[in-house]
Amino acid sequence: MIRDKGCGEVKETDIGSVMSLSGWVFRRRDHGGLIFIDLRDRSGLCQVVFSPDVSRESHEEAHDLRAEYVISVSGEMRKRPEGTENPNIPTGNVEMYVKKLEVLNESSPLPYSMEEAADAGEALRFKHRYLDLRRPEMQRNLIMRHGISKVMRDYLDEKGFLEIETPMLTKSTPEGARDYLVPSRLNPGHFYALPQSPQLFKQILMVSGLEKYFQIVKCFRDEDLRADRQPEFTQVDLEISFADREDILQLIEGMMKTLFKNMLDTDIETPFHRLTFHESMERFGNDKPDLRFGLELKDMADLAWKGTFKVFLDALQNRGIVKAINGKGMASLSRKEIDMLTSEAQSFGAKGLAWIKVKSASGGFESPIAKFFPEEILRKMAERLEAEDGDLMLFVADKPKVTYDVLSRMRLSLGERLNLIKPGFKFTWITDFPLLEWDEEESRFQAMHHPFTSPMNEDAEKMLTGDINDKEMLSSLRAKAYDIVLNGYEIGGGSIRIHRQAVQKKMFEILDISDEDARVKFGFLLDALQYGAPPHGGIALGLDRLVMIMVGAASIRDVIAFPKTQKAVCLMSGAPSVVEPKQLKELHIKTDVQLDFKT
């Protein structure tokens, strides 16, 4: 027995007993006569004491201990002498007097100190990830992630779901994100793709009559990375037969409620807040609003028409919009500070930022554009924005896309700066997404979610009977698609799928995908759908993002054991790497880049 219990688990009831502990040397305090070691393992810290009065030999050996040596110690647990207790650690009332020390393994000096590891650069932490993961904070994250997965798995099991694995080596689909490709040795010139999600397979499972499927599964997308995006990430993926939207939403609400209760002892309000896509855009400027604070966008078009400010009028005449937010208490900003706000808005894509200071105390409104509006209109603007004395009204006038984008980002930026973001967890569903999205570049419609997403019941007939060139009508179609948003992050999304062949056919027609194309791209699913597909739908949750938010991490890299850098490189393993010419030859692959073959 190398240890009797974890370092963090020793208690006062252990006083008097002789036991063994094992772990890493965290800190060493060598007083010459007495040596203290903080011994660390996954469970926590315990102080062990080396005294020549207990064992001359162990005391002698302990001089040579260094940070991160792996040791096993045995001896008597004693109560710490009065006045030497350490209230900062749970085991602070006891300590072990070491009779016998065994060095299980030595450690080279560390590339960076364990105590300052949190401040070390990420590049260094990634290179020596094994050390980074020794840190209690990182271990907490991974332990939490394990617990979160387990609660969701248990919940779904309880609800009758089956966890079914789907292939990792699968077929490339041209829609959506870029695929990671895997060459097939047995089929020269042919490639598998790693799944972007198990979408097609889980629908097949519904056709197969498995009825309730889930999987906690890796997905792969070869796109550029962000703080909340990795090339491989984990989804909690599920699909249900004979279900409509409400069934899915309620299932997930129940799951989140259980999850937050079990893992964080937090009560989540259900049913969740709901916003239609349209309303979310109007009020927050995006489809993943952070509802922990207000600062909502207000429409100013009607008031803008009543002034003579050319920028506003031009925007409105060119199918643009005028929207504003209220910078609470920001009227005290200097001209220079407002200029900085303006350049921030410009960096978000705005041409400019119009502003009006509300100074009711000193008689009204202060702004370069105030002169373009009658006093009464200015008052109405303030009223609509609930702007009081000392507030700063900020306006953007542009095409809807630009205006929403700029103001949604200004809203977030101001929310942070003004410290408006309340702690806690604010969920919302975003529903009634448009079914289709106009692609300017290719001048055709694309499925906003994916081509198997069902239109809303009210819209299905309109779609079936409508003209596929009626852009207006097509743009107005809404989908049975939904996203779940938590604190401004999209943590999942799904839809009810089309199960009527006529609707699916029409969908492909609208998307300008020929029968032939459809066969090539989605053949096996289309085949399957012919043989009695039940109505079905599902959702996929981004596990990494969810865990990130729950543990309060700033990046999903902190909740993934072995993450990759922004260039999708693993600094620890060195992947990706060049491979031997022999391997390429076997795969019938030639590259057009000259590389050195070194291992």
Add this chain to the structure above:
RNA sequence: GGGGUGGUAGUUCAGCUGGUUAGAACGCCGGCCUGUCACGUCGGAGGUCGCGGGUUCGAGCCCCGUCCACCCCGCCA
């Protein structure tokens, strides 16, 4: 592909307007130390200033290029 921030000792950073021997703290190595818990104390070692080029009498500092990490846009649902 584009915009931004950073890269100086093992680590985290400072380094002025270009100026002669590049600093601090922590860590590391050695000594002393029987109640510390970020122990203390005395001494010591440690630098391709990311890399390449340029300007200059002189470059860590200025210019050009390039690489790496991070944040964002595009991309991605």
